[in-house]
Every structure is written in structure tokens, then in C-alpha cells.
Amino acid sequence: MTLTPQASGIELRVGYGGAVYPAEEIARGAAYELFSADEAPGFEWSPRPGPALPWRKFVHVTEVGAVHGAAEPAEEPEAPLLVPLHRDRGWAYVHQLSQQPGAAGDPTLTAVRASAVVRRGTRMVKVLSAQQLAGYMRGWLPHGYCYREHDVAHLRTPGALAVLRGDGGGGGDDVAYVLRWRAADPVDYDVPAGAAHRGLLAMPPRDRLGPPVLGTGFVPSNAQLIPEFLTRDCADLPMPANATLIAYTAEGVEVVLYSYQAEQRGWLRMVGPQWRHLLTAVPGLSPDQEYLPTGDTPRSTQLVGGYAGTDYEAVADLPGGFRVLAMTRAARYPVESVARRLRYARWRDVPCLVLREEAGWLRLRLCRPNPDAVVGTGSQCQERGVYETWAPGAEVTDDQVVDVPYAL
Structure with a gap:
């Protein structure tokens, strides 16, 4: 949970906008929550009851100046997003480019996007709806569009996190859910830009969920410059040990709901009674259940x-x-x-991943969705950029199991 500086006993102060504010560190220094006794530009009234410093603002580390009183980092920080300095080409220019599909090959934009890298152990996040949260608790695996926690650590409320949702939902909920895990290897992630991903740019609105894919490698947003990632070929990734399911409240409080126990193949409840109301919107879940096994779920x-x-x-x-x-x-x-x-196959000459097999039918996910492939296979959009369908096993060709090696 996020505490005020007085409650935490931490004397951390951060420079921002020409002033210095008491602050709390977020995500190991990727962002800060600033506090002020008086109203300041961009600050909002804190919804927490009776704070000594009633105004607050969440800011990314790239927005602040000097940081005073910070502890030594316990691990290597993530590589920041780097924007080349130029008199006529600052943040606003790069942001404008990031929102234009036709600018995908611009050298400046390409250089900025290349500075955001995933390494082994990078914390990744995926924003979920209540229905998606229920799916992950029953055995879904990380897949589709996701983000480095470092790049989105300043988005701490359901309204702010709505820009990252891929299910087509809005930001009017009282709670936002997030899956957080550590990347096992950079080879598992792709940048959704370039020729290989142009099919999604042409997808008509009736055949997609969530915001459009721009093809620049950045999230569609009028205020944020956030690099996005896609699991390679839209594939599921094995759930790593100690992945967590998290809730963010309207007050900006982070609550860890469940932690993944790899040996037991299930989720162990971490949340106390005072936060179990955050789970009331999750279908098919009892907030009082201590442990949720997923071992019977077929794994792709x-x-x-x-x-x-x-x-x-x-x-x-x-x-x-x-x-x-x-x-x-x-x-x-x-x-x-x-x-x-993992298992690959082709159906109607469309490359797919095989998710599971039931009574002679295969559940397929398109590796490179495009309008023709979606129509030709009758695929349905499950979430932003993810399309699945059923196919008769007898019609599938090139069915093979492939190993993607990691360098140790």
C-alpha cells in the first residue's frame, strides 16, 4: 500500500516543476507519489481520509529532478525510454509521431522505441478486466499485449490504467486488476511494429476489441508515451513462480491479491479481510477462498x-x-x-498456435492476424490483437511441437 511520508517514516523528497515535495517511491524508483500541503498545478485532492498533506500527484521518474533521501536500489534498474534532445524535436514531437501509423519507420521514433528493452527478470504487467482476472485464476497464461512495469508505474488508478486495457472496457470501474510477472527471456517478446504486424492496422473496428494498433510500438494515447510489447506470435508464456494478481483502487492503493505457487499450480490468496471487497466483481470467485488450483487446465x-x-x-x-x-x-x-x-500448425494456409485439443477439434490462435485470415478462419477477437477459432483436427496441416531455447 502507499503511505504518506509521515506514516512511513521515510524522508524522501523529489524535485518537480521547480519545487521540492515529500514523496513516496513506487516500483523501486520507476515513479513517485508527490504530496503537497497546498494546491499545485497538476495535483489532485487526495481521496484518503485525513491526510496531513492533502494534495497528491503520481509522476514518472523521467518527469522529476533531483531525488533526495532515496535508498540504494536492490537490483539493476530497467533501461529508461530515451528521447534524443533537439531544439525542434522534443517530447511533444515524438509523442505526435508515436500516434501516427504512417510514422512507424521514422528514424527518431525508431531510436526512441529501441531504447525500451526487455531483459531477463524485467517486471511485465497486463491490465485485466474482472472477467479476465477470473480467467487467469482458472489457468490462463500471460499472452498478448503487455508493458514493462517501469514504463507504467505512474498509472495507479483505474482511470489512469484504462489506457492499457485491451478488452474494450472503459475506465469507470472502482478497481483495476493487473497481472505482474518477470520476463523469462527477451526472445518471448516482440515489438508490435513493422511489416509483420501491419495486418492489425487494417483490421476494421467491427473485428477488434480495445484501442487500435498503431504499428509504431506505442500505446494509443493523447497524454502518454508508453512502449508496448506483444508476446511473440501472440503465444502463451509459462507462468513464472511468484507472479502476482494485483488490484489498484480509486485512491491509488496497490493491493496484492494472489501470488502464483508454481509447484502447487495455483494461486495463494495474499489479501486480508479489509480488501476482499475488491474481488466481489470477479465472476465465479469466492473472496474467502484461500487457494485456487489450476492444475487441471490444459496448458498450451x-x-x-x-x-x-x-x-x-x-x-x-x-x-x-x-x-x-x-x-x-x-x-x-x-x-x-x-x-x-509450444505447438504450431496451419489451417487454411494461416499460421496458428494450437492452444488445446478437444474431441478431434483444435483451439487455434492466429500468429499474425490480418483481415483476410480472420475472415477465412472465422476467428473471433478475444482481446486486443488476439484472435482465436476452432478447427477440425483433420483439416490442420504442419502440426508440430517447437522448442524455443533460452540462452543460459
Whole structure:
């Protein structure tokens, strides 16, 4: 939870807009919550009852000046988004380019987008609706459009996070849900820009959910410059150990709801009784349930690790590394090699991922959606950029299991 400086005992002060404010660090210094006793430009009245400093503002680290009283970072910070300085080409110019699909190949925009990188252990986030949260608690895996936590740490309320939703919902909810996990390897992520992703740019509004895909690698927004990522080929990623499901309240409070326990294949409840009302909108979920297993859900992908010449199911336990997935601690060996295993196929000459198989039918997800492929396969949009359909197994060709190796 976010506390006022007086309650936390931290004497952190941050320069912003020519003044210095008491502040609280967010996401290990990726953003700050500034506090003020008096109204200041851009500050809002704090909804928390009885604060000593009643005005507050969430700001990204790139917006602040000097930071006084910050502790040494416990881990290497993420690479910031870098904008080349130029008298005529500042932030406003780059932001304008980022919102124009025709500017996807602009050298300045390309250089800015290339500065946002995913490394092993980068914290990634995906904003969810209540229905999507229920899906992940029943066994869905990370997939589709997502973001580095570092780039969006200043978005702390449901209204602010609405710009990142991919289900077509708005920002009028009292609570926003987020899945947060650590990236296992950069090879799992793609920048949604360039020729390979042009099909989504041509998708008519009737065939999509959420905001349009611009093809510049940035989120459609009139106020934010946020780089977006897409899981490669829209594939599911294995759920790493200690991934979390989080709620953000209208007051800007972060509440960790559940933590993923890899060995038990389920979500362990972390939230106390005072926050369980945040789960009332989630369909099919009892807020009093301590543990939610997902082990019976068919999995479209898994990590495979090599140890002593034998392949085992593995788990990403970052930042520590990869190990054998085992219930007993003595058997959790660090693996000597690791790869993500998934299944590809083609149907009606469209490349797809095979998600699961039921009674001779295959559930497919399009790797590179475009209007012709969507119409030809009868695919339905599940969320922004993600299209799925059912196909008779007998009609599918090039069905194969592929291992995507990670460098150790």
C-alpha cells in the first residue's frame, strides 16, 4: 500500500516543476507519489481520509529532478525510454509521431522505441478486466499485449490504467486488476511494429476489441508515451513462480491479491479481510477462498529444462534462474538448459498456435492476424490483437511441437 511520508517514516523528497515535495517511491524508483500541503498545478485532492498533506500527484521518474533521501536500489534498474534532445524535436514531437501509423519507420521514433528493452527478470504487467482476472485464476497464461512495469508505474488508478486495457472496457470501474510477472527471456517478446504486424492496422473496428494498433510500438494515447510489447506470435508464456494478481483502487492503493505457487499450480490468496471487497466483481470467485488450483487446465506451453541428460518440466524462478519443477526442495535442481515448448500448425494456409485439443477439434490462435485470415478462419477477437477459432483436427496441416531455447 502507499503511505504518506509521515506514516512511513521515510524522508524522501523529489524535485518537480521547480519545487521540492515529500514523496513516496513506487516500483523501486520507476515513479513517485508527490504530496503537497497546498494546491499545485497538476495535483489532485487526495481521496484518503485525513491526510496531513492533502494534495497528491503520481509522476514518472523521467518527469522529476533531483531525488533526495532515496535508498540504494536492490537490483539493476530497467533501461529508461530515451528521447534524443533537439531544439525542434522534443517530447511533444515524438509523442505526435508515436500516434501516427504512417510514422512507424521514422528514424527518431525508431531510436526512441529501441531504447525500451526487455531483459531477463524485467517486471511485465497486463491490465485485466474482472472477467479476465477470473480467467487467469482458472489457468490462463500471460499472452498478448503487455508493458514493462517501469514504463507504467505512474498509472495507479483505474482511470489512469484504462489506457492499457485491451478488452474494450472503459475506465469507470472502482478497481483495476493487473497481472505482474518477470520476463523469462527477451526472445518471448516482440515489438508490435513493422511489416509483420501491419495486418492489425487494417483490421476494421467491427473485428477488434480495445484501442487500435498503431504499428509504431506505442500505446494509443493523447497524454502518454508508453512502449508496448506483444508476446511473440501472440503465444502463451509459462507462468513464472511468484507472479502476482494485483488490484489498484480509486485512491491509488496497490493491493496484492494472489501470488502464483508454481509447484502447487495455483494461486495463494495474499489479501486480508479489509480488501476482499475488491474481488466481489470477479465472476465465479469466492473472496474467502484461500487457494485456487489450476492444475487441471490444459496448458498450451511449458518450460522444459535439461538436467543430467534428461528433460524435465521447469519453472522460471527469477531473478534466481530456472529450476526443475518439483514439490520437494531437494529435487529443485538448477537446469543446465531450458526452452519454451509450444505447438504450431496451419489451417487454411494461416499460421496458428494450437492452444488445446478437444474431441478431434483444435483451439487455434492466429500468429499474425490480418483481415483476410480472420475472415477465412472465422476467428473471433478475444482481446486486443488476439484472435482465436476452432478447427477440425483433420483439416490442420504442419502440426508440430517447437522448442524455443533460452540462452543460459
